[in-house]
Amino acid sequence: MERSGWLKCLADDYQRLRSVAATDLTAQVPSCPDWTAADLVRHVGAVYLHKATAIRQGDLPDPWPPAGLESEEPIALLDRAYGELTDQIARHGDNEPVWTWHEPDQTVRFWIRRMAQETVIHRIDAELALGAPVAPIPDDLAADGIDEVLKLFVGYGSHAWREKFEADLTSAKGRTVAVELDGGPAWLVRTDPDGVTVTGPSSTTSSADATASGYPATVLRWLWARESAPTADAQSPVRVDGDEEALAELRRLLATATQ
Template identity: 70%
Template sequence: MERSRLLECLADDYLRLRTVAGRDLAAPVPSCPDWTTADLVRHVAEVYLHKAMTMRAAAFPDPWPPEHLAAEEPVDLLDRAYGELIDEFARRSDGDATPTWHKPDQTVRFWIRRMAQESVIHRIDAELALEVQVAPVPDDLAVDGIDEVLKLFVDYGTHAWPGEFTTALGAAKGRTLAVRVTDGRAWLVRTDPDAVTVTDAAPSALSEADALVRGAPAPVLRWLWARESVPTADAQPPVTVEGDEEALREFRSVLVASTQ
């Protein structure tokens, strides 16, 4: 996705999060156990500020978060943090150097993409908490988010920090799982005891996978992040999940370890 498009999505989802969560800061967030919407808003604000300060200082701030942030009201803190984040992005080009947790990509663009994806998932959290209709996730943002969670959180994460996935991958046997977006991209996921490998795949090459997850972009993104709406008895599931149950359980276990 282009920089301008990512920033547009980031702006939309920051505003949606602010608007929805601001209606009731005491509401519990079902997708983030033990959090209220106030905790959710404060978390996003602290993430924004952390990235702004990282770019400004060319180093990760430590310790984090500063104690004085607790004195600010959550929505006020979110507004200030978003302003500082956007200001730092505006001062820099995509290729400018900055520390990130992804060693192959130490550029500002990494954080622009990451903050856009962080924001869409957490505004969905707010919508689920307030039990309001989840606003549409644009297809381009959803497909980019699927690619990010599979390749960065799952593939890179299991290779970079293998000790965090010992339980999830302890019984892995080289099973494969396909993730396919309706009329669009597809990914092949292979789980081995030491790590998970994710590759782009042609839809025609997925027939041999042990399991399959497929659907429109937004529902698949939400499924990967466990941000699905509560199903109703007469509703058709928006994501089709089929195949080897062990492969599916193993993949879900890796997702949980990768994204929490």
């Protein structure tokens, strides 16, 4: 995906998040158990403002957060923050330098992609909280999100912040999980004591200890633990097969990476 596709998805998912959450800001968010819908909206608004400031300044916002942020009404904050974010994106080219947490990519493009992916996951949170139908996720956005969460959050994160993943990596034995899209590409995730290596996307993967496969949107939701409202009999639409320890290891790594 590129700028126009990300920005279209960002706009659509911001509007969906806003409209769903506004119906009941007191609703509990099952995928983020400590949050209400108001907390969710406030979080997204604060993230937007943080990234808008980073793009405007070209550097990590400091000090943060600005005074008065917590007292602003959630929907008003979300609207203001979205406006500031999109305004700053419009003023800057993809390759302009800016601080990001991903050392290899210090560009505005990183934040455009990240905000599109941030928003689709959190609009699913709002839909789960309100019991609303989960709107479709375009295949290209879902595949891009799969690539991001595996390569950046798990792969890069497990090396850049080794201490955060220490407990997950201590028992690593070089197990591999293939994450495969129906009719599409696949990624191979290998976990070793010194970190996680992610290769792909490719048309095939080498022999893996386990596989997780499905349509792009369902795989993305599975990786982010947003596959359904948590109930005793909920069944994931993602098909899993092979070494259960390898699959459990990947889920632990994902939980650590996305907290």
